[in-house]
Amino acid sequence: MLLLGVELQDILRVVVGIALGLLTVYRRELSCNRGYHPDDDDDENDAEGSRYYGSLSERGKIHTAEQLSSHDGRNIHIHSSSRTGLIRRRKSSSALPNMIASVHQDDEHHRIHNATASSSSCNKNNTDATEELLESAGLSLSGGPFLYMFIAMIDHLVLTTYLSTWASVSSVLHRLKSKVDVRQNSSPPPSLHHEKSSRLHSESRRHDESDAIMQQQKHQHLYSVAWNAATEYFTSISAKLDTTQQQHPIRNHPFNNTRHSTNNIATPRSKSTGNLHNLSSDSITSRALFREMLAMANNGGFDVTLLPSDAQIVIFSYLPPKDILSFTCTNRAGRCLLDDGYEGEELSSASSGGLHYSKHGDTPLLIWKALFHRDYSWVLTDWKVGKDAFLKSMNNYLHHDDEQQQQQQVRHFPKSRKIFHHLISMVASDSTTVTTWPTDRMPEDASATATPIHSLSSMKEFYFTFAESWLNYTIAGCNSPNTKCLIGLHGHVFDITHFVEDHPGSTETLLLQSGRDATVFFESMGHSLGARKLALGMCVVVNGQCIRWDAAVNGSGDGDLFPRNNASGRLSHFAPCGLVKPTHESLASRKDVLGFLIPRRRSLPRFQGGLHRIRERLRQEEERDLHRAARWGNVALGMDGMFGGVHVYFDPFCGWRWWYTDREFNVVFVTPPRPS
Numbered sequence: 204m205l206l207l208g209v210e211l212q213d214i215l216r217v218v219v220g221i222a223l224g225l226l227t228v229y230r231r232e233l234s235c236n237r238g239y240h241p242d243d244d245d246d247e248n249d250a251e252g253s254r255y256y257g258s259l260s261e262r263g264k265i266h267t268a269e270q271l272s273s274h275d276g277r278n279i280h281i282h283s284s285s286r287t288g289l290i291r292r293r294k295s296s297s298a299l300p301n302m303i304a305s306v307h308q309d310d311e312h313h314r315i316h317n318a319t320a321s322s323s324s325c326n327k328n329n330t331d332a333t334e335e336l337l338e339s340a341g342l343s344l345s346g347g348p349f350l351y352m353f354i355a356m357i358d359h360l361v362l363t364t365y366l367s368t369w370a371s372v373s374s375v376l377h378r379l380k381s382k383v384d385v386r387q388n389s390s391p392p393p394s395l396h397h398e399k400s401s402r403l404h405s406e407s408r409r410h411d412e413s414d415a416i417m418q419q420q421k422h423q424h425l426y427s428v429a430w431n432a433a434t435e436y437f438t439s440i441s442a443k444l445d446t447t448q449q450q451h452p453i454r455n456h457p458f459n460n461t462r463h464s465t466n467n468i469a470t471p472r473s474k475s476t477g478n479l480h481n482l483s484s485d486s487i488t489s490r491a492l493f494r495e496m497l498a499m500a501n502n503g504g505f506d507v508t509l510l511p512s513d514a515q516i517v518i519f520s521y522l523p524p525k526d527i528l529s530f531t532c533t534n535r536a537g538r539c540l541l542d543d544g545y546e547g548e549e550l551s552s553a554s555s556g557g558l559h560y561s562k563h564g565d566t567p568l569l570i571w572k573a574l575f576h577r578d579y580s581w582v583l584t585d586w587k588v589g590k591d592a593f594l595k596s597m598n599n600y601l602h603h604d605d606e607q608q609q610q611q612q613v614r615h616f617p618k619s620r621k622i623f624h625h626l627i628s629m630v631a632s633d634s635t636t637v638t639t640w641p642t643d644r645m646p647e648d649a650s651a652t653a654t655p656i657h658s659l660s661s662m663k664e665f666y667f668t669f670a671e672s673w674l675n676y677t678i679a680g681c682n683s684p685n686t687k688c689l690i691g692l693h694g695h696v697f698d699i700t701h702f703v704e705d706h707p708g709s710t711e712t713l714l715l716q717s718g719r720d721a722t723v724f725f726e727s728m729g730h731s732l733g734a735r736k737l738a739l740g741m742c743v744v745v746n747g748q749c750i751r752w753d754a755a756v757n758g759s760g761d762g763d764l765f766p767r768n769n770a771s772g773r774l775s776h777f778a779p780c781g782l783v784k785p786t787h788e789s790l791a792s793r794k795d796v797l798g799f800l801i802p803r804r805r806s807l808p809r810f811q812g813g814l815h816r817i818r819e820r821l822r823q824e825e826e827r828d829l830h831r832a833a834r835w836g837n838v839a840l841g842m843d844g845m846f847g848g849v850h851v852y853f854d855p856f857c858g859w860r861w862w863y864t865d866r867e868f869n870v871v872f873v874t875p876p877r878p879s
């Protein structure tokens with residue numbers, strides 16, 4: 204070690220530094236967890252007891268599970284939907300090429316494989332979760348400090364090794380030289396000898412001094428290394444905040460209808476979401492605003508929580524959800540203001556500096572409602588497929604007659620009625636929907652008495668649950684080449700209606716996977732770059748969370764990827780944290796910007812932002828429902844009764860639903876029977 208120029212003292216310093224760093228991260232993580240797991244005892248009551256509901260799809264038939272199971276009691280091979288989807292994102296390792304030959308068999312194997320694999324992937328998910336969580340909180344603590352520390356240590360090692368080696372080599376050379384000199388003048392006169400020895404003595408003293416100086420320099424270097432590592436890390440964070448270089452896609456605000464052109468830099472996120480580049484968080488406007496607000500919250504002189512409710516809603520609707528979550532973590536008042544599921548106790552006058560942070564009424568709910576309106580609601584109001592899905596939900600709701608379950612919901616989640624009312628009235632009151640909305644089907648005219656049939660604990664929770672489940676929810680059952688055939692890939696939706704027949708990998712293969720997220724299957728086949736380019740032209744909904752913005756911006760040279768051209772006249776603003784309606788021109792012009800929508804090469808599905816807890820909950824529920832659906836399909840339909848298996852999806856308004864394709868290729872939606 205000494206040879207390498209590192210002393211025990213140095214090592215101790217580094218170890219202490221790392222330990223302190225770890226402690227800091229651990230403490231931040233704890234505070235994050237506290238921020239995101241307000242009430243972990245949310246026993247999920249997904250609505251599984253609805254009996255009957257009408258399908259809005261032309262081809263759709265409606266049966267209750269009980270009805271169907273009584274039709275056919277044969278005990279044949281189980282079919283179940285494969286474990287793909289928005290909710291579970293995992294690399295498939297099954298032998299998919301065999302799938303075409305024995306579709307049902309493999310589908311089931313795949314499901315079972317994934318079900319067993321889920322526990323092993325759990326650990327990884329948990330690791331990702333922490334990172335995800337920290338990242339969501341905007342803390343940028345995904346190992347950043349340690350990377351810098353590591354680089355600094357390497358730097359230190361290399362430099363000190365070089366210095367000490369050089370020093371020892373030069374001193375050895377010097378001593379050799381002096382010995383040679385001494386030998387050459389072996390019998391010098393005494394005066395000369397004395398002169399010589401004193402010169403040697405002074406030289407060796409000089410050497411000792413220079414050694415001491417070098418030692419000192421080494422120590423200083425170590426300090427400067429640590430200092431540089433720390434400053435570099437913090438500079439990188441502040442650089443992120445001050446980013447001013449690149450163009451950001453133009454963004455409109457739903458409240459004031461003004462366009463905000465913002466500049467931006469493409470900052471890759473951490474490894475856990477490697478493909479995800481959420482530039483919205485880095486946009487100057489939102490970042491500056493965010494910093495202002497943090498300063499306000501921290502200096503105590505002026506508090507954003509004291510602003511009028513309207514102003515708060517407007518302010519927060521400029522921010523991406525990630526920043527809002529960060530703000531939630533800053534202090535209790537922030538959390539009180541932004542987390543509508545959090546029943547924060549009032550702060551005492553002493554701890555709040557004389558101010559009473561009373562409950563903020565409906566403001567937190569309205570803030571998340573505004574965010575939902577900004578990021579997601581258009582798919583339910585402006586997009587035909589989404590509209591149909593929403594109407595289907597309302598039908599489910601209307602035909603649900605389990606009063607007990609509804610009462611239970613209200614008892615467990617006192618705010619659920621209000622949330623449901625807000626959601627229904629927001630979507631239903633949209634002009635484009637009203638025209639198609641059957642008046643007799645309006646759930647109690649979206650009045651406040653409408654009671655939800657599945658858990659709606661908070662609007663914030665709904666926001667993130669919708670973000671996770673919208674894809675499988677909206678395109679469920681869209682697997683017909685005659686009417687509509689949609690497929691989900693990497694978080695986006697693709698209309699493959701006119702392509703199915705020409706698919707080189709057979710029509711059946713594609714039909715089997717359509718109507719849901721098929722990323723895992725798509726990637727398992729190792730599609731070529733050409734296939735990925737081809738898919739680009741079929742994209743109908745872009746998920747802003749699952750785009751590589753840097754590829755898009757760098758490749759195209761301009762930020763305005765998807766100009767607003769909404770048919771409804773509504774603002775189709777560029778919403779990097781939500782869903783975007785692309786135009787054919789915008790997609791066609793980006794055909795060569797490879798990798799921004801669909802990764803260039805085989806890759807894991809792209810994650811979108813969101814709370815890990817919600818994702819994990821949905822994953823577990825999906826797994827449970829898949830098992831139940833497979834068992835039910837086996838008993839009720841048998842192997843010949845359906846094509847592909849029973850698929851499940853989460854309806855954000857009504858809970859888990861099932862569907863399958865029968866042998867005549869009609870889509871059948873099934874109300875899951877109540878668990879016994």
Ligand code: HEM
Pocket residue numbers: 690697699706707708709712713716721724725728729730731732733734735737738741
């Ligand atoms: C928009 C979606 C899709 C497009 C545009 C597409 C396009 C293509 C293309 C162009 C090929 C020829 C080989 C290549 O160039 O890679 C191909 C092959 C194939 N595709 Fe797809 N595909 C899509 C989705 C899917 C999905 C979801 C599956 C599900 C399993 C699938 C299964 C296959 C199979 C099995 C092959 C044959 C592979 C082979 O022969 O090696 N495709 N696809």
